[in-house]
Amino acid sequence: MHSTAEHGPPSSRTTPWPMVGSMQISQLCSSTSIIAVNGQLPGPSIEVNEGDDVVVKVVNNSPYNVTIHWHGVLQLMTPWADGPSMVTQCPIQPSSSYTYRFSVPGQEGTLWWHAHSSFLRATVYGAFIIRPRRGNAYPFPAPDKEVPIVLGEWWNRNVVDVESDAILAGQLPAQSDAFTVNGKTGLLYQCANETFTAVVEPSTRVLLRVVNAGLNSHLFFKLAGHNFTVVAVDAGYTSNLNTDTLVLAPGQTVDALVTTAAAPGSYYMAVLAHDTMSPLAFAASDTTTATAILQYNGTSSTNPPAMPAMPSSSDSGTANAFYFGLRGLGAPAVPAPVDVSMTIELGLGQLPCDPSQTRCNGTAAAAAMNGVSFRLPSPETSLLGAHVDGVAGVFTADFPDGPPPSGTAMSVGTKLKKLSYNSVVEIVLQNPAAVPTENHPIHLHGFNFFVLAQGMGTFAPGSVAYNLVDPVARNTIAVPGGGWAVIRFVANNPGMWFFHCHLDPHVPMGLGMVFQVDSGTTPGSTLPTPPGDWVGVCDAQHYAAAAAVAAAPVPVPAPAPVPAPILAPAPAESPLPPPRAVDHKPSPNLPQRREHTGTSNSAAGRRAKGHLACFLCSVLLFFLLRQHKA
Numbered sequence: 001m002h003s004t005a006e007h008g009p010p011s012s013r014t015t016p017w018p019m020v021g022s023m024q025i026s027q028l029c030s031s032t033s034i035i036a037v038n039g040q041l042p043g044p045s046i047e048v049n050e051g052d053d054v055v056v057k058v059v060n061n062s063p064y065n066v067t068i069h070w071h072g073v074l075q076l077m078t079p080w081a082d083g084p085s086m087v088t089q090c091p092i093q094p095s096s097s098y099t100y101r102f103s104v105p106g107q108e109g110t111l112w113w114h115a116h117s118s119f120l121r122a123t124v125y126g127a128f129i130i131r132p133r134r135g136n137a138y139p140f141p142a143p144d145k146e147v148p149i150v151l152g153e154w155w156n157r158n159v160v161d162v163e164s165d166a167i168l169a170g171q172l173p174a175q176s177d178a179f180t181v182n183g184k185t186g187l188l189y190q191c192a193n194e195t196f197t198a199v200v201e202p203s204t205r206v207l208l209r210v211v212n213a214g215l216n217s218h219l220f221f222k223l224a225g226h227n228f229t230v231v232a233v234d235a236g237y238t239s240n241l242n243t244d245t246l247v248l249a250p251g252q253t254v255d256a257l258v259t260t261a262a263a264p265g266s267y268y269m270a271v272l273a274h275d276t277m278s279p280l281a282f283a284a285s286d287t288t289t290a291t292a293i294l295q296y297n298g299t300s301s302t303n304p305p306a307m308p309a310m311p312s313s314s315d316s317g318t319a320n321a322f323y324f325g326l327r328g329l330g331a332p333a334v335p336a337p338v339d340v341s342m343t344i345e346l347g348l349g350q351l352p353c354d355p356s357q358t359r360c361n362g363t364a365a366a367a368a369m370n371g372v373s374f375r376l377p378s379p380e381t382s383l384l385g386a387h388v389d390g391v392a393g394v395f396t397a398d399f400p401d402g403p404p405p406s407g408t409a410m411s412v413g414t415k416l417k418k419l420s421y422n423s424v425v426e427i428v429l430q431n432p433a434a435v436p437t438e439n440h441p442i443h444l445h446g447f448n449f450f451v452l453a454q455g456m457g458t459f460a461p462g463s464v465a466y467n468l469v470d471p472v473a474r475n476t477i478a479v480p481g482g483g484w485a486v487i488r489f490v491a492n493n494p495g496m497w498f499f500h501c502h503l504d505p506h507v508p509m510g511l512g513m514v515f516q517v518d519s520g521t522t523p524g525s526t527l528p529t530p531p532g533d534w535v536g537v538c539d540a541q542h543y544a545a546a547a548a549v550a551a552a553p554v555p556v557p558a559p560a561p562v563p564a565p566i567l568a569p570a571p572a573e574s575p576l577p578p579p580r581a582v583d584h585k586p587s588p589n590l591p592q593r594r595e596h597t598g599t600s601n602s603a604a605g606r607r608a609k610g611h612l613a614c615f616l617c618s619v620l621l622f623f624l625l626r627q628h629k630a
Contacts, residue, residue, distance in 0.1 A: 019061035020124070028177055029191035030156050034123040035062045035115075041183035042150045042213065043113075043126035050108050050133045057099040057550075058092060062120075064160060065091035068100065069116035070128060071251060072235050072475045075446055077527065078102045079384055079495025080534045082445055085117040086376040087498045087514060088384045090538035097550050099533055104130050109235030110209040110253040112150070119163040119173075119504060122153060125213045130235060139329060140231045140240070143207035143257060147198045151221070151248070151271055153214040153286065154178040154185065166505065170357050170364025173505050176216065179271045179290035186268075186291030196292040206258045206294075207231075212248035215504040217286060218274040218319070218439060218478065221246040221254075222308035223294060224267040228256035230326070236448060236473040237329040245311060247274060247322040249441035249478035251502035264296040266305035275313040276439035276481055287313065319439075320480060324454050326472040334450055334468045335490045339423040343459075344369050345403035345430045346440050346479060346501070346511065349410050366509050367501070371404040373412045373510030374500075383416070383514055384496040385536020399513050403430070415513065419491040421520035426452075426488045428459050433482035438503075440511065443476040446497035449489035451477060459484040476502055494519040494527040 020037045037043030048054060060066050069083030081102040082088040092098045108130050115124035127148045132138060153176035155162055166173035178185045182196040200206050208228075212219050222245050230241040232255035246254050271290040293305050311318045347368045353360035366373050377383060377394045386394035399415040419425060431440055450471040453464050466486065479485050500512030519526040532549035535542050 019059050020066070021061035022063075027154055027185060028156055028189055032156055033158065035064065035066075035120055036123050037126065040126075041123055041180075042152065043124065045127040045129060045148055046113065047129045047131065048104060049131050050136070051103070051105050053101070053103045055099060055101050057097055059097040060092040060094055063094055064120060065093055065117055066115055066120060066124070067091055067098075067117045068113055068124075069445075070100070070102065070111070070113050071443075072107075072111035072253070073102060073104060073128070074107065074448070074493060075102050075495070076105065076493055079446065079493075079497070079527070080530045080536070082495070082497075083116045084445065084498045086379070086382045086538075087445075087496055088382060090382050090385065090535040090543070091117055093543070096543070096547065097533075098535070098546075099531070099550065101531060107235055108132055109232045109237070110148075110211065110255050111235050112211045112213060112253065114213060119159040119215065121213070121504060122155065122159040122215050125152070126150065127209060127211055129209060138231075139237050140229075140257065141205060144204040145200060146207045146209060148182070149208050149210045149221075149269070149292070150182055151210065151212050151214060151219055151290075152180040152183065153217060154180050163505075163508075165359075167508055168357050168359040170353050170360035172365055173216070176214075176286045178288055179214070179217070179219070179273070179286060181269065181271060181290050181292035184292070186289075188289055188291055197295055198292070199295050199297050200260050201297050202260050202264060204260050206260060208254075208256050208258060210246060210248060210254045210256065212250050212252050214250050216250070218247070218249050218276055218441070220272045220274050220311050220315075220318070221248065221269065222310060223258065223269045224306040224308040225262040226258050226260075226267065226294070228258060230254060230256050233326060233472065234448070234474040234476060238472055239327040239329055239470065241322075241325055241327070243322060243325075244308075245318055245322065247319045249439065249476060249502065250504075251441055251443050251476040252474075252478070258294075260294075260296065262296075264299045266293050266295045266299065266303065268292070268305045268307045269294060270308050270310055272310045273313055274311075274315070274319055276316070276319075277436055316480070319478075320454075320456075323478055323480075326451075327467075327470045328450075328472045329470075331469060332450075332471075332473070334452070334471060335424045335488060337424065338426045338488070340419060340425045340491075341401070342417070342425070343402045343428040343430060344513075345371075345432060346442075347371070347410070347432065347434070348436065348438075348509075348511075351410060351412065366410060367506050367511035368410050369511060369513050370400045370402065371408055371410055372399065372415050372513070373410055374512040374514075375412055375414050375510065377414055379538055381537050383414075383516075385538070387496060387516065388530060388536055391537065395514075397516065412510070416496075416516045417513065418516045418518065421491065421494060421518050421525055423491045424488065425491055426486065428461075429477070429479045429485045429487065430459055431479045431481055431483055433457075437481035439478045439481050440506070441476050441478045441502040442499065443502045444487075444489070444497065444499050446493045446495060446515075446517075447489045447491075448473045448475055449477075449487040451485060452488055453486040454480070454483070455485075456480060456483040459486070491515070491517045492525075493517060494525070 067083045067085045075082045081100045085091045111128040114121045156177045184194045184196045186195045269292040350363040351366040353364045395414040397418045399417040452466040497515045533546045535546045
């Protein structure tokens with residue numbers, strides 16, 4: 001998205017923060033040690049504007065390896081900043097650091113960041129909010145207030161141990177003990193003493209930025225006495241969808257307007273699991289309900305809040321009506337013709353226990369795409385490191401374009417699919433009706449995709465009408481159990497891009513694969529040189545070289561005469577500028593084919609004068625570089 005609006009003066013602000021590491025938190029009658037960012041649950045919200053460059057130096061002061069994934073950020077020409085451990089980087093080791101540098105051109109809306117190594121994602125997460133560039137407006141009536149709502153899952157144990165026990169036994173992990181809203185369970189749980197409360201003014205518009213940061217659960221979200229107008233999902237604008245229930249698969253985000261026109265009082269926001277396992281006899285979901293409160297200013301908090309009527313946990317009709325009813329804003333140009341056509345079948349099954357699974361009894365739970373149970377490479381080399389450094393034997397480029405014949409045994413491998421730069425890729429995601437089955441939230445790193453069609457049963461080519469007029473653009477799609485979805489995107493971002501289920505237990509079970517997108521031939525389509533502190537090959541020599549680069553002084557521009565605060569520590573409610581005129585415009589960064597000229601359109605080619613705001617996120621330092629394109 002381009003803008004000719006003038007920007008504010010450069011500014012600089014430095015804020016000291018504690019490192020990421022262990023903290024004690026009391027929840028559900030017990031005290032638990034968790035890994036968190038800046039001593040907060042959730043971690044701080046990061047707020048930027050479209051077109052900004054972002055620099056985050058992450059210092060790992062925890063006892064575990066960690067990486068941070070910027071979920072939904074496209075990472076154009078910066079695949080080393082994407083974050084999945086052993087896919088695009090080696091992990092950040094304890095007492096080490098890595099600086100993530102990336103830009104957010106053409107993206108607006110609610111995204112989020114989270115750990116992408118082991119179950120640490122259960123407590124290492126936060127919102128990532130991209131507002132329109134200064135002088136630009138939302139393509140919907142301007143809200144009077146914004147409230148981030150980050151939904152999570154809570155265990156009364158060390159979550160690394162929860163995952164380790166499951167893997168060693170070859171089983172699914174224990175279910176969570178509670179759900180949370182902005183880190184708090186609400187008062188419906190035993191020993192609960194804290195509830196997140198948003199205080200609002202009557203007769204105003206409130207924008208709820210809702211994130212499902214849960215590991216294992218699809219979620220229903222309702223607000224008593226109010227309806228929602230959905231205006232965006234996964235940082236892509238939508239046509240207005242009016243509903244009383246939001247449905248979010250793990251990894252998804254929803255931006256929804258609420259008009260505070262009810263009788264003055266307090267109203268519960270409620271969160272309940274949408275149990276998608278079929279048959280229900282196999283279900284093992286958390287059946288509890290988390291709550292937060294929307295309170296009208298000036299009203300008494302002594303009366304119990306009104307409680308919404310929640311759907312049944314197995315209400316697939318409500319979920320499908322929400323997902324299938326979403327439409328993109330405007331009439332985007334759906335890329336065509338299709339260059340690569342694939343069908344990817346999602347499967348659950350079993351494999352013989354691995355020797356490392358010391359508590360496994362014969363067979364272990366497994367998952368596969370097109371019959372291949374994906375395995376991350378050995379801890380010596382990441383996939384992107386092998387690609388950049390030319391390390392052979394780390395992966396094979398033979399991921400199949402379709403499912404194997406029925407009855408074929410599941411295989412194990414690190415198989416990639418190579419894509420030519422700028423090719424148009426269409427994928428039919430088929431979720432078989434085999435027992436058991438469940439919805440799989442499939443997340444694509446590095447791209448947004450159009451959702452052209454969704455349905456139940458087996459996809460039948462030629463008998464399905466595609467929406468080529470106003471399809472919704474997403475980065476994570478819930479493929480229904482016993483159903484299918486058709487997505488399309490343009491492979492215009494060189495690198496190694498993970499494509500996997502966002503139910504966290506399914507990743508080590510093998511429900512994933514990787515797209516290797518080749519560079520193009522023009523300057524703006526060729527992958528640049530990685531930063532010096534990036535570690536792609538995980539040996540002592542490469543870690544030492546990266547540490548030397550990281551230890552070098554980082555130049556910081558002199559502060560402007562009147563510094564302006566850009567970020568605040570994990571704001572529960574974000575202040576807004578005065579309402580602006582509505583500027584109807586299509587969703588930014590839709591997955592369209594990009595044509596390149598000799599002028600660079602890479603992240604590096606977009607860099608111009610800007611300003612820097614320093615911020616420390618799980619870290620010693622956090623730099624937010626405000627860079628703008630004239």
